[in-house]
Amino acid sequence: MININLLSVSNLPKLNKLRKLELSDNRISGGLEVLAEKTPNLTHLNLSGNKIKDINTLEPLKKLPNLHSLDLFNCEVTMLINYRESVFALLPQLTYLDGFDADEQEAPDSDPEADGDALEDDYENGEGEEEEDDEEEDDLDEEVIDDEEDEDDDLEGEEDEDGVDDEEEDEEEDGEEDEEDEAEEDHPCGQKRKRSLEDEGEEDAEDEEEDEDD
Incomplete structure (x- = not known):
């Protein structure tokens, strides 16, 4: 006043x-x-x-x-x-x-006692709460970083599993091709093809013998 x-x-x-x-x-x-x-x-x-x-x-x-x-x-x-x-x-x-x-x-x-009262009033008016909010935000940031690192680890694990699965699929495909080749040989058409190849070989051998006699 x-x-x-x-x-x-x-x-x-x-x-x-x-x-x-x-x-x-x-x-x-x-x-x-x-x-x-x-x-x-x-x-x-x-x-x-x-x-x-x-x-x-x-x-x-x-x-x-x-x-x-x-x-x-x-x-x-x-x-x-x-x-x-x-x-x-x-x-x-x-x-x-x-x-x-x-x-x-x-x-x-300044009066220390009065300053202490002012700080107390600031905290009651919400300024102290802002500091607490900043600390909570820092904690949340740390949690987000940890979550991102966990996600990266999970993704790397999934990639490794995908690589193993791809190799297994390739091996299975190679095995299927070998089985198909064996199946073709066992099939009648395959046997006929095999016999024709053998007959052609015998004819070539006879021609060579005749050439030698001449």
Whole structure:
């Protein structure tokens, strides 16, 4: 709720889970006890650019035990002598005031706790599910590759079996041809052909003998 001309936070609803509240550049000058009642688990509060003038105005924030970071930039209270020491003494639960701790060490850019919550929210919103889907897709790809390799092995086995079957068929055909030749010889026509060939051989032999006598 930045720069919306707020005069107070009296109408703030009950927000037990709220951790970070941005109220900068408004016109709030007091009434911070409402924050302790409505937002008891605040860890970060930004009141910079408001009309806070006195340290005592911040006293109700003592009831926020988890408040670790408070911003009061451009508030008149920051012009007081010993301002930082007084605020840290009043609110001992604070770690950072205006972006620096009590030893003037600057606060990190991001809060680990808040980042953890953001990751949790992303997972709940479905981003974590996308990562799971990617892993499932990778597993499916591996299964498809395995299936293709199994199919290739099956095809090679079938080709080998086909080769064996072809050889057996060739052998069977050769055997059938031999049987047919034997059958022809046993057949009467085959026997006649065999006899005619024998007669022709005898005639040729007689002709040769006559030639020799001449």
